Amino acid sequence: xxxxxxxSIVLGNLKLKNPLVLASGVMGTSPTLLxxxxxxxxxxxxxxxxxxxxREGHPNPVMVEWExxxxxAIGLTNPGVDEEVPLLEETQALLKPLSVPLFASIFAGTxxxxxxxxxxxxxxxxxxxxxxxxxxxxxxxxxxxxxxxxDSAVAVTQAVKSRxxxxxxxxxLAPNVPDIGRIAQAVVDAGANLITAINTMPGMVIxxxxxQPVLSNQTGGISGPALKPIALRCVAEIARSVSxxxxxxxxxxxxxxxxxxxxxxxxxxxxxxxxxxxxPEAFNLILKEMQSFMxxxxxxxxxxxxxxAL
Amino acid sequence: MLNDSTRWITLNRSIxxxxxxxxxxxxxxxxxxxxxxxxxxxxxxxxxxxxxxxxALHTLEVGDxxxxxxxxxxxxxxxxxxxxxVGGGYGTAPLHPLAxxxxxxxxxxxxxxxxxxxxxxxxxxxxNQIGCNLSIATEDGSRGLKGLITVLVTKAMxxxxxxxxYACGPVGMLSALADLCRLHKVNYQLSWEAHMRxxxxxxxxxxxxxAFDPSLxxxxxxxxxxxxxxxxxx
Numbered sequence: 001x002x003x004x005x006x007x008s009i010v011l012g013n014l015k016l017k018n019p020l021v022l023a024s025g026v027m028g029t030s031p032t033l034l035x036x037x038x039x040x041x042x043x044x045x046x047x048x049x050x051x052x053x054x055r056e057g058h059p060n061p062v063m064v065e066w067e068x069x070x071x072x073a074i075g076l077t078n079p080g081v082d083e084e085v086p087l088l089e090e091t092q093a094l095l096k097p098l099s100v101p102l103f104a105s106i107f108a109g110t111x112x113x114x115x116x117x118x119x120x121x122x123x124x125x126x127x128x129x130x131x132x133x134x135x136x137x138x139x140x141x142x143x144x145x146x147x148x149x150x151d152s153a154v155a156v157t158q159a160v161k162s163r164x165x166x167x168x169x170x171x172x173l174a175p176n177v178p179d180i181g182r183i184a185q186a187v188v189d190a191g192a193n194l195i196t197a198i199n200t201m202p203g204m205v206i207x208x209x210x211x212q213p214v215l216s217n218q219t220g221g222i223s224g225p226a227l228k229p230i231a232l233r234c235v236a237e238i239a240r241s242v243s244x245x246x247x248x249x250x251x252x253x254x255x256x257x258x259x260x261x262x263x264x265x266x267x268x269x270x271x272x273x274x275x276x277x278x279x280p281e282a283f284n285l286i287l288k289e290m291q292s293f294m295x296x297x298x299x300x301x302x303x304x305x306x307x308x309a310l
Numbered sequence: 311m312l313n314d315s316t317r318w319i320t321l322n323r324s325i326x327x328x329x330x331x332x333x334x335x336x337x338x339x340x341x342x343x344x345x346x347x348x349x350x351x352x353x354x355x356x357x358x359x360x361x362x363x364x365x366a367l368h369t370l371e372v373g374d375x376x377x378x379x380x381x382x383x384x385x386x387x388x389x390x391x392x393x394x395x396v397g398g399g400y401g402t403a404p405l406h407p408l409a410x411x412x413x414x415x416x417x418x419x420x421x422x423x424x425x426x427x428x429x430x431x432x433x434x435x436x437x438n439q440i441g442c443n444l445s446i447a448t449e450d451g452s453r454g455l456k457g458l459i460t461v462l463v464t465k466a467m468x469x470x471x472x473x474x475x476y477a478c479g480p481v482g483m484l485s486a487l488a489d490l491c492r493l494h495k496v497n498y499q500l501s502w503e504a505h506m507r508x509x510x511x512x513x514x515x516x517x518x519x520x521a522f523d524p525s526l527x528x529x530x531x532x533x534x535x536x537x538x539x540x541x542x543x544x
Contacts (some may be wrong), residue, residue, distance in 0.1 A: 026512050027511070027512060027513075027514050027529075027531075028514065029513070029514030029515070029517070030514060030517055030529070032517065032519070032520070032528035032529040033514050033517060033528075033529040033531075034529075035528050035529060036527070036528055036529030037529075039528075048514065057507075059341055060336075060341050060342035060343065060507055061334075061336060061341075061342040062507050062508055062513065063507075063508035063509075063510055063512065063513065065510070070510075070512075072508070072512070072513075074507070074508070074513050077507075077513070077515070207338065207377070209375070209377075210336075210338035210377065211338075212338050212339065214336075216341070272512075273512070275511065275512060276510050276511065276512055279511070279534070
């Protein structure tokens with residue numbers, strides 16, 4: 001019998017026991033929830049985004065399932081960076097024995113605030129800082145996402161990078177931009193160590209009986225199966241444009257989905273809405289399915305899959 | 311109206327659910343909140359007027375529409391022959407369909423109901439009608455024993471040997487019951503209340519901390535893993 005294929009990966013300066021990363025905003029709102037996901041088999045976990053101040057988020061309904069995915073507008077609910085730091089420290093203590101790296105996620109409304117939040121979050125010593133410049137659900141509060149404009153994306157990257165020392169940063173990009181490859185190139189030139197792609201895609205679900213959109217925010221971010229082909233295209237574009245590792249995120253629910261994401265050029269694979277379809281067991285199920293695919297096709301390591309379809 | 315602030319809302323549809331499961335009720339333009347299923351055929355909800363949304367439900371008239379998503383979550387599981395049901399205030403709502411099912415199967419059902427005053431003791435006649443053995447406690451003594459419901463429960467546990475305890479009510483009451491059950495090694499099923507948002511296990515809002523019951527696993531979500539938490543002693 002040949003030995004099992006290697007699932008472990010190297011993501012920048014980090015070692016992950018497998019390529020699956022809990023995507024930000026899904027379940028990762030407390031130390032114990034992040035611990036639960038780590039125990040469920042994730043290779044790394046990303047905390048819910050935190051900003052300069054506490055935010056309650058949008059009123060209900062904040063999430064709805066539709067035929068081909070989910071639509072959500074939680075509205076960046078978070079306790080604010082000052083409260084987040086001790087929570088992340090607590091999380092680190094729970095994750096250390098499990099050897100699961102912790103990614104922080106930050107957002108802000110201005111370039112200066114991005115710098116401020118980044119500077120504060122460093123105290124929690126996260127293994128990576130994801131910079132969420134692409135939340136589609138807070139336009140009323142913050143205007144267009146920074147990810148929509150190359151100059152703004154670059155400015156945020158520089159502001160964060162200059163304040164976090166050695167901690168690697170990953171810029172989380174939006175799918176609904178004319179040239180995602182060029183934006184990726186620009187933020188990498190500005191100091192990004194990785195790219196996370198993609199955030200959710202703006203969308204709307206209407207209830208015809210109610211004669212109005214279902215979400216209180218009217219619009220939300222599409223995730224789940226409908227997002228996968230969009231994410232694959234974006235990841236492939238980015239992989240052709242830059243050489244930094246990509247955390248490919250969007251609609252991955254099965255092992256085959258994860259393999260597709262790797263073949264599009266991702267080094268790690270974000271998992272979010274899959275937790276609705278398959279529960280926290282999604283991580284172990286996806287890993288098992290990946291492993292059987294790799295055995296069937298004689299891949300010995302995840303590394304061999306990266307960019308294979310390009 | 312069941313009392314000054316509590317309304318029984320009946321829909322013109324039935325729902326196939328396990329007692330203890332919940333629904334999300336949506337009023338377009340007003341909001342969306344979780345409610346225990348208080349009756350299945352027809353679907354019924356017990357609504358206490360405590361905020362903007364529940365107040366809007368109180369102003370609904372016969373024939374108005376209400377949007378229902380569900381059944382959601384995991385409900386109670388009938389285990390054993392002799393059951394103790396404990397309802398704090400409007401926590402009796404999900405216990406009522408459970409009692410009905412248990413009585414249909416010929417199980418012995420004792421019910422402890424408690425509230426701060428007599429007005430908060432709800433669904434008593436309904437439990438009586440289906441042959442449950444009832445005891446009541448109020449904090450001000452306006453009905454039944456004067457004191458906390460846990461006093462009733464302690465007495466009942468001393469008197470009888472129960473296969474399972476089922477409860478719904480305020481978090482403090484549930485914590486105290488979890489302690490009692492741990493002490494007496496009684497299997498229990500508690501329906502936890504938490505601030506639910508997405509109702510789909512993704513937003514993380516409704517985590518119930520182990521501080522409330524050390525038997526809960528870390529990261530336990532009321533909407534996804536619960537609302538009913540089942541503890542069986544080996």
